[in-house]
Amino acid sequence: MTKHQGRGIAAIEYPTGMNQNGDPSQAWIKLKMDGRVDVFAGTVDIGQGSKTIHSQIVADTLGVPMDWVTMDTSNTDSSAFCMGTFASRGTFIGGNAVRLAAEKVRGRILEIGGELLEIDPGDLEIIDGEVVAKGSPDKKIGVGDIAGAATFVKGELISGQGTALKEYATLDPETGAVTIPPHSAISYAACAAEVEVDVETGDVRVLKLTQVYDVGCAINPTMVEGQIEGGAIQGLGLGLLENCYPYYPSAEHRGGQFGSYLAPSMEDLPELECIILENPSADGPFGAKAIGEMANNAQPPAIAAAIYDAVGIWVTELPITPEKVLRALEAKAAGQPESTRDGKVVRYDEALSMSSFQAAESAVRFAV
Amino acid sequence: MNITINGTSRIVNAGPLTPLLHVLREELDVLSPKAGCQQGGCGTCTVLVNGEPRRSCLLPIAAVEGAEVRTVEGLASGGKLTPVQEAWIHHYAAQCGFCTSGFLMAATAYLEKGGSDDHAEIAAALGGHVCRCTGYVKIYDAVAAAARGESFDLATTAAGSRTTIRGVEL
Ligand code: FES
Ligand code: FES
Numbered sequence: 378m379t380k381h382q383g384r385g386i387a388a389i390e391y392p393t394g395m396n397q398n399g400d401p402s403q404a405w406i407k408l409k410m411d412g413r414v415d416v417f418a419g420t421v422d423i424g425q426g427s428k429t430i431h432s433q434i435v436a437d438t439l440g441v442p443m444d445w446v447t448m449d450t451s452n453t454d455s456s457a458f459c460m461g462t463f464a465s466r467g468t469f470i471g472g473n474a475v476r477l478a479a480e481k482v483r484g485r486i487l488e489i490g491g492e493l494l495e496i497d498p499g500d501l502e503i504i505d506g507e508v509v510a511k512g513s514p515d516k517k518i519g520v521g522d523i524a525g526a527a528t529f530v531k532g533e534l535i536s537g538q539g540t541a542l543k544e545y546a547t548l549d550p551e552t553g554a555v556t557i558p559p560h561s562a563i564s565y566a567a568c569a570a571e572v573e574v575d576v577e578t579g580d581v582r583v584l585k586l587t588q589v590y591d592v593g594c595a596i597n598p599t600m601v602e603g604q605i606e607g608g609a610i611q612g613l614g615l616g617l618l619e620n621c622y623p624y625y626p627s628a629e630h631r632g633g634q635f636g637s638y639l640a641p642s643m644e645d646l647p648e649l650e651c652i653i654l655e656n657p658s659a660d661g662p663f664g665a666k667a668i669g670e671m672a673n674n675a676q677p678p679a680i681a682a683a684i685y686d687a688v689g690i691w692v693t694e695l696p697i698t699p700e701k702v703l704r705a706l707e708a709k710a711a712g713q714p715e716s717t718r719d720g721k722v723v724r725y726d727e728a729l730s731m732s733s734f735q736a737a738e739s740a741v742r743f744a745v
Numbered sequence: 746m747n748i749t750i751n752g753t754s755r756i757v758n759a760g761p762l763t764p765l766l767h768v769l770r771e772e773l774d775v776l777s778p779k780a781g782c783q784q785g786g787c788g789t790c791t792v793l794v795n796g797e798p799r800r801s802c803l804l805p806i807a808a809v810e811g812a813e814v815r816t817v818e819g820l821a822s823g824g825k826l827t828p829v830q831e832a833w834i835h836h837y838a839a840q841c842g843f844c845t846s847g848f849l850m851a852a853t854a855y856l857e858k859g860g861s862d863d864h865a866e867i868a869a870a871l872g873g874h875v876c877r878c879t880g881y882v883k884i885y886d887a888v889a890a891a892a893r894g895e896s897f898d899l900a901t902t903a904a905g906s907r908t909t910i911r912g913v914e915l
Contacts, residue, residue, distance in 0.1 A: 424841030610880035635782035644872040
């Protein structure tokens with residue numbers, strides 16, 4: 378029997394957005410004369426789906442069908458400002474900007490609808506593209522008719538803008554204390570890995586990853602799933618395969634071509650189980666929190682722990698290549714002291730760690 | 746030189762050793778094949794040559810003279826997407842989309858040869874294509890669904906993502 382199976386688990390918490398002073402995203406929405414909605418926001422969709430998700434947030438805030446909403450492709454010329462697509466801030470901060478803009482548009486639709494229906498705006502709601510009197514659903518007027526009346530009768534363009542901006546903190550120069558909470562919203566996740574380790578070849582195969590992500594509110598659950606699945610396979614790559622310097626850490630030995638950087642392929646795909654939890658954040662649009670960047674963090678430590686469970690070795694450097702597995706197994710068989718991991722504390726080879734710091738002439742020192 | 750792209754014969758001025766990828770993108774304005782690694786390693790430039798998936802970055806045009814080259818532009822006809830394209834949309838199998846053209850052509854060849862929905866067979870057929878975004882799960886789901894002959898009402902797919910955000914009380 379050369380193959381051994383094991384299971385390991387790791388968890389992550391992730392603070393959504395930049396969490397420092399500022400970090401703004403802005404949005405502008407205009408209502409066309411037929412009630413269709415144009416959204417201009419700077420959140421760049423790089424495949425994570427922010428165009429879809431922003432459109433959903435606008436449609437649901439306004440109460441119109443999603444296919445009435447067109448989000449302009451973000452660009453420097455016509456989009457409102459956005460700090461960027463990073464730090465998993467798109468849905469949380471960009472989404473809040475479009476929500477705030479949509480709330481203003483909604484307010485104006487209700488005001489004009491109230492005038493036309495001669496009903497107090499507070500007694501109206503917008504359902505599926507129609508402004509309807511609460512409690513007497515036959516008293517209603519289409520959002521398109523309201524937009525038309527605004528355009529041709531009132532001479533008004535119904536529009537709204539919104540900015541999501543984290544409050545600036547005042548810093549106490551004496552103590553360094555800040556006056557605002559350091560984080561906007563925290564996402565939590567855990568990953569359990571099941572692996573098979575071949576002690577003859579050092580090969581590790583991930584058989585299954587079970588992953589649980591608390592994202593506050595999955596505004597588009599299929600897209601959240603896409604982030605979790607994509608992150609899982611990136612994490613598998615970080616854990617087992619991906620290395621710019623596959624042999625030894627000097628530039629001459631780095632891979633010379635695309636194929637020498639190993640990224641997982643469809644054949645490496647383990648069984649994946651993704652579970653989405655929704656514990657809403659107080660500040661996110663509809664309670665949403667981050668998912669993007671946290672999605673590939675928990676797999677490597679979970680895989681490392683599973684390898685320990687399978688064959689009793691801790692490999693403390695990524696990626697966990699067959700060579701590192703075999704060397705660790707050899708060291709263990711020779712009775713050499715092994716790297717250990719107890720909770721969050723990693724005990725390095727002290728002399729080695731120190732010499733690498735000193736070699737870099739860094740001022741950083743740390744106590745082990 | 747003449748090469749046939751998606752059923753239309755095109756005259757090409759580039760030299761015979763020019764990679765097909767460059768001729769498609771730069772001379773003929775056929776932009777679905779993407780230039781990824783340009784070393785044969787990622788699959789995103791894949792086109793079909795006489796029904797076989799080929800990496801157009803490594804293929805000199807001299808090798809395709811007289812052959813039938815197909816790209817994503819030639820898949821849909823009369824405004825109707827092919828079943829595997831519809832499956833891609835329905836299953837959200839594209840994120841950034843950079844790998845999509847190559848995957849679609851390889852999947853088309855796999856399905857035209859009667860490929861099944863078996864995971865190992867699909868992985869063997871598509872294993873040489875890299876996708877950095879999706880983790881392959883939804884790509885596999887799309888190809889398997891197309892292999893089973895499932896069809897999709899894409900209007901309903903849009904409706905699926907349009908449904909009201911499940912209200913979370915704060
Ligand atoms: S561009 Fe041809 S295989 Fe990567
Ligand atoms: S969708 Fe981005 S690389 Fe596949």
